[in-house]
Amino acid sequence: MEYLKLIGILIVIVGFALKKDSILIIACAAVVTALVGGLGVEGLLTTLGQSFVDNRSMAIFIIVMLVTGTLERNGLKQAAADLIGKVKGASAGMVIGLYGVMRMIFAAFNVSFGGVAGFVRPIIMPMATGAVEASGKKPNEEHVEQLKGMASGMENITWFFGQVLFVGGSGALLVQSTLSSLGYETNLLDLATVEIPIGIIALIVGIVYYYLKDKKLTKKYYGSEGGKK
Amino acid sequence: MAFFTDPSITIGTKMLEVIYIFMGLMAIYTGVKNLRDKENPSPAGTCIFWSALGIVIAFGRWIPAAANGVIIIIMIIPAILQKVKIGKVSAPTEKEVDGNYKKIGMKIFIPALMIGICAIICALIPSIGALTGCGLGVILSAVILAFYSRDNKPKVFLNDSERLLSSVGPLSMLPMLLASLGAIFTAAGVGDVIAGIVGNVIPAGNVNVGIVVFAIGMMLFTMIMGNAFAAITVMTVGIGAPFVLAYGADPVVVGMVALTCGYCGTLCTPMAANFNIVPVAMLDMKDRMGVIKNQVLPALIMIVVQIVYMIALK
Numbered sequence: 001m002e003y004l005k006l007i008g009i010l011i012v013i014v015g016f017a018l019k020k021d022s023i024l025i026i027a028c029a030a031v032v033t034a035l036v037g038g039l040g041v042e043g044l045l046t047t048l049g050q051s052f053v054d055n056r057s058m059a060i061f062i063i064v065m066l067v068t069g070t071l072e073r074n075g076l077k078q079a080a081a082d083l084i085g086k087v088k089g090a091s092a093g094m095v096i097g098l099y100g101v102m103r104m105i106f107a108a109f110n111v112s113f114g115g116v117a118g119f120v121r122p123i124i125m126p127m128a129t130g131a132v133e134a135s136g137k138k139p140n141e142e143h144v145e146q147l148k149g150m151a152s153g154m155e156n157i158t159w160f161f162g163q164v165l166f167v168g169g170s171g172a173l174l175v176q177s178t179l180s181s182l183g184y185e186t187n188l189l190d191l192a193t194v195e196i197p198i199g200i201i202a203l204i205v206g207i208v209y210y211y212l213k214d215k216k217l218t219k220k221y222y223g224s225e226g227g228k229k
Numbered sequence: 230m231a232f233f234t235d236p237s238i239t240i241g242t243k244m245l246e247v248i249y250i251f252m253g254l255m256a257i258y259t260g261v262k263n264l265r266d267k268e269n270p271s272p273a274g275t276c277i278f279w280s281a282l283g284i285v286i287a288f289g290r291w292i293p294a295a296a297n298g299v300i301i302i303i304m305i306i307p308a309i310l311q312k313v314k315i316g317k318v319s320a321p322t323e324k325e326v327d328g329n330y331k332k333i334g335m336k337i338f339i340p341a342l343m344i345g346i347c348a349i350i351c352a353l354i355p356s357i358g359a360l361t362g363c364g365l366g367v368i369l370s371a372v373i374l375a376f377y378s379r380d381n382k383p384k385v386f387l388n389d390s391e392r393l394l395s396s397v398g399p400l401s402m403l404p405m406l407l408a409s410l411g412a413i414f415t416a417a418g419v420g421d422v423i424a425g426i427v428g429n430v431i432p433a434g435n436v437n438v439g440i441v442v443f444a445i446g447m448m449l450f451t452m453i454m455g456n457a458f459a460a461i462t463v464m465t466v467g468i469g470a471p472f473v474l475a476y477g478a479d480p481v482v483v484g485m486v487a488l489t490c491g492y493c494g495t496l497c498t499p500m501a502a503n504f505n506i507v508p509v510a511m512l513d514m515k516d517r518m519g520v521i522k523n524q525v526l527p528a529l530i531m532i533v534v535q536i537v538y539m540i541a542l543k
């Protein structure tokens with residue numbers, strides 16, 4: 001029964017879909033596939049040990065953490081907040097767009113400012129609603145709800161497509177090792193370079209979409225005059 | 230020792246091995262610190278996990294593969310039993326951070342960007358390589374931080390990294406485990422079976438059709454699993470290699486962009502709770518799908534862009 005070998009994939013799909021513990025799922029899939037696929041216990045241990053050691057590069061984030069925490073301790077987030085705070089007279093959609101530019105550039109250097117909890121909530125959202133107030137309007141509840149969604153969306157899009165630009169990011173390392181086990185050798189710089197056009201397009205798509213959406217919502221909720229309502 | 234004196238091994242590889250030893254020791258430090266931490270609800274399990282991880286990272290090269298396998302199994306057990314916990318957290322106070330920021334200011338961006346800059350520079354020097362560059366960048370960054378403020382002693386760096394490592398917890402080695410799962414899939418011949426099934430559906434030899442199936446498959450698989458890393462291993466072995474790469478397509482373009490096709494799936498699924506559901510709670514939004522709804526259109530545009538890009542550059 002050749003198809004029995006696919007049981008590992010089934011375990012991964014069903015396991016993740018049912019939100020079981022990720023490590024448990026992968027361990028189960030590995031053990032079952034090894035036994036069904038005829039590797040035996042020794043083959044399992046050897047393959048597991050060998051590939052884990054071969055892929056230690058993916059743990060490179062551990063050494064990066066040596067400075068990440070201390071950078072935060074020394075005011076990295078405050079500096080980022082001041083940097084984006086220099087912007088004056090922008091609309092809420094523009095604030096989100098500018099944050100996207102900043103986040104993507106820093107993501108390419110593997111620098112994050114604390115995600116939604118650490119940055120969007122305390123810094124970007126007050127700036128966005130502040131921008132609405134600065135134009136003389138009282139922020140509409142529905143509009144703010146959408147702004148929250150847009151800011152989180154920008155956060156995710158720029159992080160996903162920005163981090164692959166970092167030479168030595170875990171995504172590229174996983175691709176490199178997967179390709180290598182199939183006999184294709186690649187280098188990390190090429191893997192990052194090939195993503196540059198994709199990253200730039202993703203950033204532009206995000207900025208244009210959220211800018212236009214904000215413009216449309218502003219018209220809808222506050223009227224085209226832009227006056228008080 | 231023979232490894233470090235072997236002239237046929239590049240200096241970059243040797244330096245990387247030193248970096249691995251250092252990383253391993255950091256993980257072991259995390260384990261030992263938590264073992265002695267009275268506030269950690271599960272000191273033994275936490276210590277076993279981090280120490281085992283540290284041993285494989287630091288000394289794995291010199292340990293037989295099967296023995297590494299055993300150590301990894303030992304490492305996985307406390308993780309599965311939920312016995313890897315966080316102990317006492319010594320996060321910096323707001324006052325301390327503000328004080329430091331007043332002193333250092335915007336100059337803080339220099340050490341922050343140093344790691345990425347070193348990685349790019351060293352990537353251009355083949356005998357050193359990007360990863361060794363990351364390590365060197367970290368050292369340089371730490372030196373600059375210590376130069377900025379005398380409070381940044383080695384102990385501060387170590388404890389701050391322990392705090393971050395502990396907060397990420399066992400999920401930190403998920404990518405490594407997934408890569409190992411991919412290797413086991415390949416060794417067991419899973420890819421051949423999938424290729425056989427898919428081969429009945431899509432015409433082999435048509436690279437463009439293969440690319441479309443690979444890209445959309447990545448997106449859908451990621452939506453189901455909520456994790457593009459889990460999807461890329463399975464999909465590359467099962468579809469990417471036999472239907473696209475086997476016909477001469479560029480592995481750099483197709484292999485890498487497939488991952489970001491998966492990210493389009495991540496943008497569209499509540500399964501990726503960290504990114505799409507947790508922010509809803511953090512921002513007090515009313516609509517549980519409020520973040521995803523704002524991401525669907527960009528994700529759809531990007532999947533089309535990426536398919537066209539892969540076909541054009543393959």
